[in-house]
Amino acid sequence: MNFPLPALEEILAHSHVVQLPMQVKFRGVTQREALLIEGPAGWGEFSAFLEYGPQEASRWLAAAIEAAYQPFPQPLRTSIPVNATLPAVPVGEVGRVLERYDAPHTIKIKVAEQGQSVDEDLARVAETRRLYPQAALRVDANMGWDIPTAVAALTRLSDFDLQYAEQPVPGITGLAEVRARLRSARIDLKIAADEAVRKHTDPLEVSRLGAADLMIIKAQPLGGIQTVLDIAAQAELDVVVSSALDTSVGLAQAAALASALPELPYACGLSTGTLFADDVTDEPLLATAGYLPVRRVKPQPHKLAKLHPGQEREAWWHLRVRDCYAQLLEN
Template sequence: MKTWIDFDAAPVFAIALTDPIGGVTVCEGMVIEGPQGWGEFSPPPSSDGRQDGRWLTAAIEVGTVGWPDPVRGRVPVAVTVPSVDPGRARQIVANSGCATAAVRVGDSTGSLEIDIARVEAVRDALGPSAVIRCDANGNWDVETAVAAITALDRAAGGMEFVEQPCRSLDDVAAVRRRVSVPVAVDQSMRDGVRDGDRQRLHDAADIAVLTVGPLGGVRRALRVAETCGLPCTVAAEPETSVGLAGGLALAGVLPDSGYASALAGALLLSGDVVTPGRRLVPVDGHLPVAPMPPGPDRARLVDLVPADPPTVARWRQRLAAAQVYL
């Protein structure tokens, strides 16, 4: 497989986010061309070498073995609302055209009042019939989670679910026993579901959130969905339209669980590696499922190369280290 792809020629890109997400202010990564198409390698800074290997497997999947055939031509998507002030939250959801919002909460100590104001602003902007979910990204302990979920559910006028309230599966299970809001997990999916974990997973969660990059591609994520035995939805890290296409491919092959996929990430970027006409931005709250990702625009890639050589060198080193795990 390595002989089919010129990894050394993979362009590095850096695109500023419109708003910080969990302290991240820029989407960085590489786009990699395979014999059949392009993929994106953009693991977060916290990812280690083995996890980077999963991201690389996902990046080259479509360009080598391809994606499974979809069962849906388009999927409903949720707009992600970062930890922003209420005015900005209103603007993000109003401009998205989406009927579901995934609101980041719990990003800083003592932020519950701010989180409540953000959720109230999202409800005000979306109207009473829209759907709101919250993502705590594992930032709460059990007691904090129980109190926060109760308050945020009230502020939302009813939450669809809360995602990853705590870091560990056992803590999430403890929270689920004490709240009425459905609970979703993503970290357990990213770490893989082993046979012995299935009962623990069912004790902890009502919904599984799958992310293509950390799971190692669409096909591997699909196997996790079949193994976990929970209703599944799809989400993505901040990625360009090339990377988001993988999440859409996964959403397109999964049974319709009734949950919108958090794949409106192109709205979080100040630019993209593709031309405006090929950007994956929602229309009427949906995105199309395609057999291939959009190809990057060569001129834009030149403009998006990080200005500092150390950043380019760091990404080339990460890519080289990840190839060990292919």
């Protein structure tokens, strides 16, 4: 971290645990938990996915502490173009889900869901293209395919004029192999790295190995705004800012990151607030006409009380903070 760590007990004393219900299952989640930290600069969010261990989750805690204790950077823009996100729903639900977005000029479609086939993915993409013929489409596999399946699936999906395909296979070398095979077949579909960036000890290796055409960057998993700005400056790749299924507090930090980038060539994945059935404020951070405002979010006491998941879950999160804080001290 590039600033002194506040005391652990101070962080815990000013933290609140929440559990937000989802409109639809997303990434296997129907209830999203987070620990929110109130600090001198505002609010930060620590919401590393439950299966992440202390070492990986500690970067998320660093981002939350940065947001709570450091001012956001000077914005270069006051609103951020955002994509709609379509979970891996059946074809019949595509229209209903996308109707929640007021202006879906760009749509990210989840594919490679466990238990689903490539044919189901194609049907979902085809229905999206039918309903929104002018929208920019992109797909996100979340590492769900092996290399042969990815090449075959993306060859078929390329017929839908996609902007890019996000993390079709695990790892950096896997991405490089998929990209090379597509180019050999004269398919110029762009490949975006997500997990290969945020789960790797050296995010810049994606750029050095030519494994991707662009990078998906997220404030929480990479350790905060300043760390991400440094990575983006060194990568020499186009970047897309995305969220990690954040509450409005986390989305505010992600929007601040996007607002500080010198260039922003693609719509960002920051419209996931529509996936929640409730949020920590009566004025959640949602897009209007396809653009997300850049502003701080202050949770409201009645929302924090309503969304509190109980003492057992609060104790679990406090223990997690302690474990991750210990990792930050070691680093």
